[in-house]
Amino acid sequence: MPVNETLSTYSDWTYNSAAGVYVFAIMLYLVEQAFTRAPRKEAVAAGRIPGLVEQPKPPKQELTRSERFGRMGAALTVLGAGLHLASLVLRGVATGRAPWGNMYEYMSLLCLAAVVTWVVLMTKFPIRKLGGYVLAPIVVLMFLGGTVLYAEAAPVMPALQSYWLVIHVSVISISSGMLLIPGVASILFLIKNKNPEKFPKLPSADVLDRIAYRSTVVAFPLFTAGIICGAIWAEAAWGRFWGWDPKETVAFVSWVVYAAYLHARATAGWRGSGAAWINSLGFAFTVFNLFFINLVTSGLHSYAGL
């Protein structure tokens, strides 16, 4: 099927606009951060219910100026996600296949998953101010995706033409995107936990730990399922379901690291920073798998060479 050039051009435009909108959102979040005064001590010491998380929302008050900026940032994040989604859909229509057949597309889907996860978490936890920290790595990834990894819209190789591709790659990229959130949260946790006084504007270590755990717990089974779908696909396409191809290996390693994270949370002496280190490590492996393995070593994974 021939590629529809017009649509693929529109797809590129929406991709770039989405990245631009995210950059604006980051700036607004930063403004919010800058203008927020640190909560006073009494407010930090939470009430009886630990986690102060699902407490009923405080009654509506006049929005302060910094809150207005934050809300605009959140609104822009949602708008960016909409454009981002549009760019993927347009690519899909332009090429007549699922829009995750090369690294650029894969990266784009991953970033979208991260943004959507973040938006969902924002509705549940009082963490809007952290938006900048989350969007910054996403914008970096999108920039790399749109420049270094960019690939023209085209059909995919024979080995990639399978409905297992659609399932495997989408599940893996969505779950990897979701894992970006606990990665960022764990790193912030480590910063906050080291010296709570010095970073009064970050949410409490408790909240950060909880965000990391909650998002990992959703993303990890998905990631597991993604790897298993990959094995099913490999069985049909490459003649074996598991062959220690570099990409498979690193996926296995990150999987084991996340299993270690869940164990650490249940092991005395490892909760807290121990677990947060492990989670950050897991994220490091995920990113490593994305770049290093795809670009430097070449395995069977066909978008390795871009």
Next chain:
Amino acid sequence: MTAFLRNTWRGLTSMRTALILLFLLALAAMPGALLPQLSLNAQKVDEYVAQHGWWGRFLLKLGFFEVYATPWFAAIYLLLFVSLCGCLLPRTWEYFKQARAKPVLTPRNLSRLPHHAQAETDESPDEVIARAGKLLGGWRKNTGDATISAERGFLRETGNLVFHFALLGLLVSFATGKMVGYEGQVIVQANGGQFCNGGILNFDTFRPGLRVDGSDLTPFCVKVDGFKAEYLDNGQAKSYQADIEYQSGADLDAGTWRPFNVQVNKPLRTEGDRVYLLGHGYTPKFTVTFPNGVQRTNATQWVPVDQFTLASEGATKFDPPLTDAEERRKNQIAVTGLLAPSPAMHGTILTSRFPALNDPMVAIDVYRGDLGVDDGRGQSIFSIDQGMVEQGRLKKVARKNLAVGEEVALDDGTKVRFDGVNDWVSLQVSHDPSQVWVLIFAILIILGLGVSLTVKRRRFWVRATRQDDGRTLVEVGGLARTDQAGYGEEFTRLAAVLLSKET
């Protein structure tokens, strides 16, 4: 001694050890992704070792180029395996004990719990308890004297155990597959070429499991009738498929052939084995007419040297029709060179511009002399022995570009004609009877994981106490294991309903 054993066992099966072993496993698996591996690309391993001197040899000795087959890797996963078994046995025991046990008694001081609320009411304690009993419909309850202890989410433990047992099962099935499975590759001409899974010698390469001696491979035969590929304009392959016929089981005796279309993502599955289409290439056909008029035609596969244009190289070898063995050996002929499926000429240099066949051409060097094939050493079918050329026992006697039907004449009147090109396909036969079990356990792993990570185990307590003024004090308390965060809403809702009769 027993104390030592017991302590070792305790240590090995503790959560901390499991954690450390998981780390070690991750760490030990990494070199396999960073260094070339023998099982994937032996040639790259050779290059690496050659380039890195003593460091390369050191890594080679320690098994870093076959990480997943080394004793140290095995040691880690075996320890983890033992640790997992040792961890699961007592937990399973505990699980069944807890499944029958009643929820723990209500703690004396509910206000110490993470979730707590209280209110006074005019209802009697019995009424309150009855109401609470109804409210806690789906919970496991232990109703005592004016108190209820309730628990929910035991399914979490079920999920956790299912997950870990499935993990165990997956490891065992995986290992079994490595023992009794095999993989063999073979090149078959795609113009009716035939292959039978009769023994190891029928394969070009064969990788047996530890317990495979090749004496009882599943019998079946495959005949390749044709191959089709489609390409994009830039030479990227769009689809591959091979039309085959196969015989297995009763068909072997009956002699029936059944048609099948093998594609890259669609292997032939028969008798529990799979036959894959791994790749393809071209086989040029040459006819040599010797001075005495005898003609010999050979078609040997050549190997693609460029994946995008399928320019291929190879060596097609001929024995002359001479009766004297010595003379025959000294006058062998080899046609070597480059095959361009879609030729492009740069001056007199032939290259290929596209992978499909469009008036193919060959640029050949014809050698005559002793090919060295009779000395007992194996020789690549894709090349000639350069040693023989250097010794002058094999001489280049012609160089020419030929289109289909063209021929070149040698000095002694021998003629070499390029007749045309056929496709070959490379097939892989895979045998792994336990892979279906790996799949089943993998599915159980996801289910177990999903349940164990979404269900929360939590407790809810109610106590109703008659006070001196005759009113009833209702206290409720809650505790969630592992993750408190999700419990707040549910607790608040339950507490609100129970305490709503407050005055």
